[in-house]
Amino acid sequence: MAERLSAEARRQALTGIPGWVEVGGREAIGKTFVFKDFNEAFGFMTRAALVAEKMDHHPEWRNVYKTVEVVLATHDAGGVTALDIELAKTMNAIAKLTPG
Numbered sequence: 001m002a003e004r005l006s007a008e009a010r011r012q013a014l015t016g017i018p019g020w021v022e023v024g025g026r027e028a029i030g031k032t033f034v035f036k037d038f039n040e041a042f043g044f045m046t047r048a049a050l051v052a053e054k055m056d057h058h059p060e061w062r063n064v065y066k067t068v069e070v071v072l073a074t075h076d077a078g079g080v081t082a083l084d085i086e087l088a089k090t091m092n093a094i095a096k097l098t099p100g
């Protein structure tokens with residue numbers, strides 16, 4: 001199983017992933033993505049879901065119209081691991097591919 005990152009390692013990792021922040025009240029990271037419209041938002045979710053399933057690492061997320069709120073944590077490890085960092089980076093890359 002992936003190792004839970006220390007608070008310091010978590011902060012350090014977050015500096016390299018634009019828009020991702022610590023979630024209050026629990027060990028997790030989060031980002032709110034805002035797209036042009038629902039089509040772009042759902043396209044992002046579809047692409048991200050395929051990657052997440054391949055990684056066997058799944059986001060907690062909520063979609064309202066063109067906004068997608070994502071929270072990532074490794075439940076098995078009780079915190080944030082390299083898997084969350086990897087998925088966060090991948091989601092940023094996927095969002096950039098989405099026009100608008």
Ligand SMILES: C[C@H](O)[C@H](O)[C@H]1CNC2=NC(N)=NC(=O)C2=N1
Pocket residue numbers: 056057058059072073074075076077
């Ligand atoms: C059995 C399976 O590998 C686990 O339940 C995986 C699936 N996806 C997961 N996703 C996330 N985000 N955290 C986990 O701890 C996790 N565990």
